[in-house]
Amino acid sequence: MSMFDFISIGKWFEGIINWLREHAAFIFDTISMLVRGLLGGFQSILLAVPALVLVVAFAALAWWIAGRGMGIFGLLGFLLIMQMNLWRQTMQTLSLVITAVVFALIIGIPVGIWASKSDKVQNVVRPILDFMQTLPAFVYLIPAVLFFRLGPVPGVIATLIFSLPPAVRLTNLGIRQVPLEIKEAALSFGATPRQMLIKAELPVALPTILAGVNQTIMLSLSMVVIAGMIGAGGLGNEVLKGITQLRIDVGFESGLAIVILAIYLDRLTQALGNSTQKK
Amino acid sequence: MAAIEIRDLYKIFGANPQRVFPMLEKGMTREEILDKTGNTVAINGVSFQIEQKEICVVMGLSGSGKSTLIRCLNRLVEPTRGDIFVDGKNIMEMNKHELLQMRRKTMSMVFQNFGLLPNRTVVDNVEFGMEVGGMEKEQRRKKAMDALSVVGLQGYEESYPHELSGGMKQRVGLARALANDPEVLLMDEAFSALDPLIRSQMQDELLDIQARLHKTIVFITHDLDEALNLGDRIVMLGPDGKIRQIGTPEQILSEPADDYVEAFVQNVDRTKVLTASTIMHRYPTITLPREGCSAAVRTMEKSTVSSVLAVDGDRRLLGIVTIEDAVEMRKQKERDIMKIVRNDLFTTRKETSIYDLLATAIETQYPIAVVDDNGKLMGAVDRATIMGEVNKLTDDEASPTVLSELDNGSEEVVRNEA
Numbered sequence A: 001m002s003m004f005d006f007i008s009i010g011k012w013f014e015g016i017i018n019w020l021r022e023h024a025a026f027i028f029d030t031i032s033m034l035v036r037g038l039l040g041g042f043q044s045i046l047l048a049v050p051a052l053v054l055v056v057a058f059a060a061l062a063w064w065i066a067g068r069g070m071g072i073f074g075l076l077g078f079l080l081i082m083q084m085n086l087w088r089q090t091m092q093t094l095s096l097v098i099t100a101v102v103f104a105l106i107i108g109i110p111v112g113i114w115a116s117k118s119d120k121v122q123n124v125v126r127p128i129l130d131f132m133q134t135l136p137a138f139v140y141l142i143p144a145v146l147f148f149r150l151g152p153v154p155g156v157i158a159t160l161i162f163s164l165p166p167a168v169r170l171t172n173l174g175i176r177q178v179p180l181e182i183k184e185a186a187l188s189f190g191a192t193p194r195q196m197l198i199k200a201e202l203p204v205a206l207p208t209i210l211a212g213v214n215q216t217i218m219l220s221l222s223m224v225v226i227a228g229m230i231g232a233g234g235l236g237n238e239v240l241k242g243i244t245q246l247r248i249d250v251g252f253e254s255g256l257a258i259v260i261l262a263i264y265l266d267r268l269t270q271a272l273g274n275s276t277q278k279k
Numbered sequence B: 001m002a003a004i005e006i007r008d009l010y011k012i013f014g015a016n017p018q019r020v021f022p023m024l025e026k027g028m029t030r031e032e033i034l035d036k037t038g039n040t041v042a043i044n045g046v047s048f049q050i051e052q053k054e055i056c057v058v059m060g061l062s063g064s065g066k067s068t069l070i071r072c073l074n075r076l077v078e079p080t081r082g083d084i085f086v087d088g089k090n091i092m093e094m095n096k097h098e099l100l101q102m103r104r105k106t107m108s109m110v111f112q113n114f115g116l117l118p119n120r121t122v123v124d125n126v127e128f129g130m131e132v133g134g135m136e137k138e139q140r141r142k143k144a145m146d147a148l149s150v151v152g153l154q155g156y157e158e159s160y161p162h163e164l165s166g167g168m169k170q171r172v173g174l175a176r177a178l179a180n181d182p183e184v185l186l187m188d189e190a191f192s193a194l195d196p197l198i199r200s201q202m203q204d205e206l207l208d209i210q211a212r213l214h215k216t217i218v219f220i221t222h223d224l225d226e227a228l229n230l231g232d233r234i235v236m237l238g239p240d241g242k243i244r245q246i247g248t249p250e251q252i253l254s255e256p257a258d259d260y261v262e263a264f265v266q267n268v269d270r271t272k273v274l275t276a277s278t279i280m281h282r283y284p285t286i287t288l289p290r291e292g293c294s295a296a297v298r299t300m301e302k303s304t305v306s307s308v309l310a311v312d313g314d315r316r317l318l319g320i321v322t323i324e325d326a327v328e329m330r331k332q333k334e335r336d337i338m339k340i341v342r343n344d345l346f347t348t349r350k351e352t353s354i355y356d357l358l359a360t361a362i363e364t365q366y367p368i369a370v371v372d373d374n375g376k377l378m379g380a381v382d383r384a385t386i387m388g389e390v391n392k393l394t395d396d397e398a399s400p401t402v403l404s405e406l407d408n409g410s411e412e413v414v415r416n417e418a
Helices: A009-023 A025-048 A051-066 A068-083 A087-117 A119-134 A137-148 A152-176 A180-188 A193-230 A235-244 A248-276 B017-025 B030-037 B066-073 B096-105 B122-132 B137-150 B166-178 B196-213 B224-230 B249-254 B259-265 B293-302 B323-332 B354-363 B383-391 B403-417
Strands: B004-013 B040-050 B055-059 B081-086 B107-110 B184-188 B216-221 B233-237 B243-247 B285-287 B307-311 B317-322 B368-371 B377-381
Touching: A009 A025, A009 A137, A025 A087, A025 A137, A025 A152, A051 A068, A051 A248, A068 A087, A068 A248, A087 A119, A087 A152, A087 A193, A087 A235, A087 A248, A119 A152, A137 A152, A137 A193, A152 A193, A180 A193, A180 B107, A180 B122, A193 A235, A193 A248, A193 B122, A235 A248, B004 B017, B004 B066, B017 B030, B017 B040, B030 B040, B040 B066, B040 B243, B055 B066, B055 B224, B066 B081, B066 B184, B066 B216, B107 B166, B122 B137, B122 B166, B137 B166, B137 B196, B166 B196, B196 B224, B216 B224, B224 B249, B233 B249, B233 B259, B243 B249, B243 B259, B249 B259, B285 B293, B293 B307, B293 B323, B307 B377, B317 B323, B317 B368, B354 B368, B354 B383
Parallel strands: B055 B216, B055 B233, B107 B184, B184 B216, B285 B307
Antiparallel strands: B004 B040, B004 B081, B233 B243, B307 B317, B368 B377
16 A cells, blocks of 8 residues: 555546536437437448448449449458358448547547647647547446446447547648648638638648548447447457357458458548549 | 838737837847847838839848738738838728738739649639639639630649649739739749749740739849849848838849849849940931931031931931941932931830840941830940940950960960979
């Protein structure tokens, strides 16, 4: 027992969490409802459409955005997932990712814009983002479970917190990197701050912002698997099953499905970023 | 009324700039103030006027505050002290709304590195100013197209900036600035990023456009040749952020105000800047038909020249009479002097540069007559003066050496080695 026992940081944090649970429950209920609604929506759409139709649609989308190679990859990849009987879990995981990414962007891009406009905001936001990114991913699961119990909702929340930083960082960076002369030109022609943002800064920063979106998606995908531990469902659940029951086949198959989904999402969003990139 | 009047303008960068003024009054230099306070004095009490429809070039080396100065004119940079009147209105007293309106209607700016939006096509870039000003799509498209044809970019409307060369990008920048028909164009080192050939081509085109559109143009440059070529008047800024001299290119060259300006202009090719008007002089004339060949001979004898220029009653140039022809005619008692008036002499305008007169001056045996738009004689330039002017520029050490001298030199070298 040390003499600094009275400063138990862990205990303090626990205290804060408990206080929030008691006094801010309505906030968490509202968030929970929003997440559940969106997630349910995506999931029911993705699962309502016949799998084969979706496979063809995904492949066509990839072909259109990222070229023929990705189109073929998408077709074969998603057919393989079907063959492995992991279609349902994959679509669940995809819904979790999409939901988390939507919220991450809704929060992250405006915060990034705000940070780009003010050094003070940037100085406050930056250490928070560092903290969010370096804290081991599993740690997010604890407060998520405490506030939102078990299931997909805390899974989405933990995922969104984990994947938020690149959206903020790259939006901030992208806008700060807009050449001074472009900003001056917009100002000199009488643009208001709002016109400056919408007509000059955001379009010029778009490739960088899309790189942030790409990273957010990739981070969500990795976190969604971890969130399987708190019952988020989807492929994470299968991976967990593989680990806990030492079933190599289940573990390998679900891992493979995650890789396919990851490559698909990554290449698609990267191609989207490149197509907007003009020197 | 001047288009723009700048009165006692200061811009001091850094925290708490007001504390710098007492130091400036005490006569402390820029460097001392920077050391002591960390403040940079960019513009140090500048006052001058820019006239309607002139090209006023603000010229200075980097760090002379010229880019800051031009940004004060539309308040992209907020001046620390001083007043700027545009069309008689003090822009320092404008509120946000008035300032926006001025930027949208009265002044446009062209930037060194173009400042084009990479995600927009050429025509969308040109529309930018009118778009933020809230003009209807159809109307602004039409104006943008007109502006593009002024700068010679028809057919490139749907290109993206990265597909264009530097010179073409700056044409887009110029079209964007011209599109809304502003009174004032602010051009910040507009051609400095272009390679020399394209650069002088763009200068000529700017002069061409100016001859048609008559804008008030404030042009910033660090390049003296560009300043001399474009400027109706040149404002020379010194390294201390103060004005050293204001004047026409000829005044700057022929009467530099101080050592700084003189050092600046000494390497300029004067023949390209000095014009016929600086070196032209009165030349003996005879007025026809009032005077005949006797008068012509007498005039030539009196002024010891071998020819006279013949003019009519309104001093319009008719031709030249040589001493040989006049004497011959007098011998033959011929009466009609018109028969010996030669019209194969060269004429020029007073704004022609000496450089452009050189070739003709070497070729012709007569003086070159300087006439105005109506053919009226203003004076004449002869070979001697042109050659004299060119000679002033000759660097004695670089000029050719006589062969005999060269031989002596080499013998010396040989001896030394032995």
